[in-house]
Amino acid sequence: MVAPTSKKLFSVTLRVWRQAGPAAPGKFVDYPAANVSPDMSFLELLDVVNDEITLKGDEPIAFAHDCREGICGTCSCTINGKPHGPGKGIATCQLYMRSFQEGDTIVVEPFRAKAFPIQKDLVTDRAAFDKIQQAGGFISVRTGAAPDANSIPVPKEDADLAMDAATCIGCGACVAACKNASAMLFVAAKVSHLGLMPQGQPERDKRVLAMVQTMDEAGFGNCTNQYECSAVCPKLISHDFIARMNRDYVAALFKAKFKPASNAAGGGAG
Ligand code: SF4
Numbered sequence: 598m599v600a601p602t603s604k605k606l607f608s609v610t611l612r613v614w615r616q617a618g619p620a621a622p623g624k625f626v627d628y629p630a631a632n633v634s635p636d637m638s639f640l641e642l643l644d645v646v647n648d649e650i651t652l653k654g655d656e657p658i659a660f661a662h663d664c665r666e667g668i669c670g671t672c673s674c675t676i677n678g679k680p681h682g683p684g685k686g687i688a689t690c691q692l693y694m695r696s697f698q699e700g701d702t703i704v705v706e707p708f709r710a711k712a713f714p715i716q717k718d719l720v721t722d723r724a725a726f727d728k729i730q731q732a733g734g735f736i737s738v739r740t741g742a743a744p745d746a747n748s749i750p751v752p753k754e755d756a757d758l759a760m761d762a763a764t765c766i767g768c769g770a771c772v773a774a775c776k777n778a779s780a781m782l783f784v785a786a787k788v789s790h791l792g793l794m795p796q797g798q799p800e801r802d803k804r805v806l807a808m809v810q811t812m813d814e815a816g817f818g819n820c821t822n823q824y825e826c827s828a829v830c831p832k833l834i835s836h837d838f839i840a841r842m843n844r845d846y847v848a849a850l851f852k853a854k855f856k857p858a859s860n861a862a863g864g865g866a867g
């Protein structure tokens with residue numbers, strides 16, 4: 598027998614940050630929403646509210662989304678003061694209206710960080726993450742003839758940890774939650790994902806140095822061990838990866854300083 602579920606419709610007010618463009622002043626605007634189903638996703642509610650706004654001839658709320666299943670990392674907004682809203686281990690697109698109650702006022706705003714300038718309403722420019730990734734988030738291998746997967750043994754613990762890090766979807770919630778707008782959790786996930794695998798060793802030192810430098814240049818703050826990042830991460834990525842990246846970074850700096858220049862970029866497993 599299927600357990601009965603409550604389908605009672607309810608009403609909320611969306612208090613949404615509206616900003617016409619990067620240089621325009623922004624403000625909160627209230628949008629009442631009636632007949633809200635508890636089974637609607639939060640983005641579906643935004644769609645419905647946008648339909649009503651459009652029918653009135655006004656400009657719909659701009660918000661970013663793509664996969665709507667927690668994979669792409671584009672649906673990034675802060676809901677009631679928390680990046681990705683209430684709930685744990687979910688992106689905004691995985692948030693359902695059953696998390697709210699009749700009469701709630703739900704405050705929706707873009708991720709706020711100097712390195713993520715607002716483009717419009719809830720949409721921010723997170724190209725800074727792309728620059729960090731381009732600085733070292735790759736391995737240089739010939740593609741086109743993949744070797745047998747078992748030809749390079751990988752310890753199970755390392756494979757599991759690398760997989761945990763690889764789940765980062767680059768959403769930026771960690772930055773938005775941090776009082777310093779630090780990107781350390783994102784960068785640590787990207788650095789560790791490759792640094793834990795044998796294929797990532799040749800560029801391990803060069804990678805961490807370049808990615809951290811690009812992160813600093815983009816205007817992100819430093820980590821002061823508050824761990825808001827892990828608390829809001831939709832993939833529950835552990836802040837332990839930040840310590841791992843710091844160790845890698847110090848080791849790479851040391852090698853770059855004290856080894857002959859021709860060897861300075863070489864890495865090693867460990
Ligand atoms: S570490 Fe988590 S919160 Fe940060 S970008 Fe990756 S998935 Fe998003």
Ligand code: FES
Nearest residue numbers: 665669670672690
């Ligand atoms: S829309 Fe892709 S993670 Fe939410």
